[in-house]
Amino acid sequence: MPQSNSANSVGVITPQIAQFDEPLTLVSGKTLASYELIYESYGELNADKSNAVLICHALSGHHHAAGFHEGDKRPGWWDACIGPGKVIDTNKFFVLSVNNLGGCHGSTGPTTTNPETGQPYGSDFPMVRVRDWVESQARLADRLGIEKFAAVIGGSLGGMQALRWSIQYPERLHYSVVIASAPKLSAQNIAFNEVARNAIMKDPEFHDGHYMVKNAIPKTGLMTARMLAHLTYLSDDAMGEKFGRDMKGDEVGYNYKPEFQVESYLHYQGEKFSTTFDANTYLLMTKALDYFDPAQYYQHDLAKCLDEATCKFLVVSFTTDWRFSPERSEEIVDALIEADKDVTYARIESEKGHDAFLIPIPRYINVFGAYMNRVVKDLKL
Amino acid sequence: MTLRSDLNIIQSWVSPESQVLDLGCGQGDLLSFLKQHKKCKSYGLEINPDSIVSCVEKGLNVIEHDLNDGLQHFKNGSVDTVIMTQALQAVDRPDLLLEDMLRVGKEAIITFPNFGYWRTRLFLMLKGKMPMSKTLPFNWYDTPNIHMCTFQDFEKLCREKGLHILDRTVVNKDHQESLAIRTWPNLLGEIAIYRVSR
Incomplete structure (x- = not known):
């Protein structure tokens, strides 16, 4: 079995479910009376709960980011970066990975039974936006006693959540890592x-x-x-x-x-x-992707929007990514500079397109790893 | 931490707690010094992957960026001092970059090698070949230094653009000053450190 002979794997992982009975009012105005979030965690939460890292997933992602489910041959989607001694080092960090609300891998979503009808929600499931995801993730953090994340990290749509976190709960994260992402979608x-x-x-x-x-x-x-x-x-x-x-x-x-x-x-x-x-x-x-545009509430001025943030940022792009090209990441970088925020930016040479963010490209791993070491050093983890 | 002597001259020209932008910041030695000793808020632009990692390890704000693409990341007057050490001669359009530096910063500090140095002149005159030396170790065809100039050339450019030279220190290759260099800088100086403003 791959999990037993791999020293840098988090091993066999069993997902957990958190039930929330406090209603969640969504940006759309609709309310979810109750909901469940399925999540996984890797590494140990330290005594003062200061070493938690939140992983936000992309469009087709889910909570299973690292390690193996019992009997599975393939590891989680970001196993290349999460594990003992890896970029997101589980010897240092307590890594939390949640399936977003509206997902189809165990969190409440369109396939869940609607308590009002007794039938699956289907298209009656209310539309959720990135803000709602951040809200639900914050509630999960509350549940686990995590007041402030060491870092919130995500690629693509996950990067948008990491960005949204920085302005929605600025006091609740030290670092935001935004990979292969964009401040909003283009017409294309x-x-x-x-x-x-x-x-x-x-x-x-x-x-x-x-x-x-x-x-x-x-x-x-x-x-x-x-x-x-x-x-x-x-x-x-x-x-x-x-x-x-x-x-x-x-x-x-x-x-x-x-x-x-x-x-x-x-x-x-x-x-x-x-x-x-x-x-x-x-x-x-x-739809959550299409609607994402945090600057719209700040006269479409991204610098003004990101001025809310107090965390430090790492922004990474990949040269052949044409879904969210380096120029899109640079819009974020420019706005962060204009807002006088701490930001590091790497534009990684890669022929792998948008998917590069999932692949352990040496240069990407080097700079990302160096940055995460800095988080460890800075927060004395 | 001891700084290379040219960087030491540069840091002495930077005000405490000012905003600094370093073009081609390398491994971040200068920015790290300015952060620790002068509490400067800074960004460094760099293109070399290993140097970028070194800067990240030092806890600096480093932005991967090719200087030939200009300074569009930065708004007008957004920093106090823009620094560029030993890169002016290697960019596509030194004149445009110089303008951009003074668009973004109130002051610019620039260092570059002097092509009017007497050994360089002698090399060309006696050997009839493009000069090579310890400070200019490349062949004409593979050199990154595509826009060599003399101190006089640079000062002429500053005059044409209406820029003020606030300070100038001319040194030898070990970054030392001397009376002779001060007397005949364009002949005896190897590296110049200029502080200019609009």
Whole structure:
């Protein structure tokens, strides 16, 4: 088993569930009377509870960031960076990883039973925004007695949560690490999301979002959505290197079945995703992305918005990321500089596109690791 | 911590608790000194990955940035002093960068090697080849120093742009001053440290 022979793994992990009965009023105005959050933790919380790090996940992510679930062969999605002696060192930090509200991996979301109807929420699950996630994560921190995080860390949509934390609860984090992210989506980003949503909602099996009651799944739509999104995570170079124009067979078949390796790959990714992810959660997550724009409450002045922050920042981007390009990260950096905040910025050379943030690229690991060591040193952990 | 002697001259020109921007901050020795001893608030721009990690280890604000892309990260008059050591001659447009430095900062401190140094002149005259020395160790085709100038050239540029030279220290390659260098700087000085403002 991989978990037993890997010295730098957090080992076998069992997720935990926290039940909240205090109603949560969402930004949309709707209220969740009660909800559950599923989370995992790695490492030990120290006596004064000062070594907690919160990991925020991206669109299709979840709470299982590191280690192995019983019987699993593959570790959590960020196992490359979380573990003993790794960048986010579990010998030093107590690492908390939560499945966001509205998710489909155990936290309350569209697949949960709606207490009012006795049926799954489906599309009746209220839309949540990044602010609501931060609020729910803060409540979980309260529950665990964590007053202030050593760091809140996230990539992509997770980076947006780390950014949002810095202005929503400035007194509750020392460091914010924002990786491969953006201060808001561009028109192109929103457009991609809309194509994905359209594919899902136009699937005849979607049934206005109440497909579970009908024992159906909008599989084709979800698959198409994922295929589209997946290619925005890769760079032209990365795809070229991985697949080129390689074909499955020796000759062209003059038909419309997948013939090129890249086609098979996308079909495989879409297929896999469509059986493990909930379509309503996908819709909800893409909307949370679209709506994210913290500067809108500050006359669209990001520097004024980030002026609320008191933590220090690490911002990281990747050269071939065209979903959230380095220029988008630099908007954050520029605003932080304008607001006189402590910020370090690294623009990592990589051919891996947006997905680079999940990959242990040596330069990325070096600078990220050096930064996390600084957190340890600064907070005397 | 002891500073390299040119950096020591530079730090003496920086006011305590001022805002400093260091272009090509390297491993952050100067910024680290200014942070500890003068409580300066600073940002460093750097492009070398290892140097960036060194700066992170020192707890500095380091921004990965190519100086040839200008200083668009920074607003007009946002810092007190912009420092650039031994990089003026290596950028695409030293004149534009100099302007940008004084757009962002109230003052600029700049050091660069003097192409009018007598050994450099002699090298070209006697050997008929592009000068090479300990301070200029590169071949003409692979040198990062693409815009070499003399002190006179630099001062002419400052005059044309209407910039004021507030201080000038000219030193040899060991960063030492002497009476002879003060008398004939453009001939005997190897490195100059200028403090300029608008």
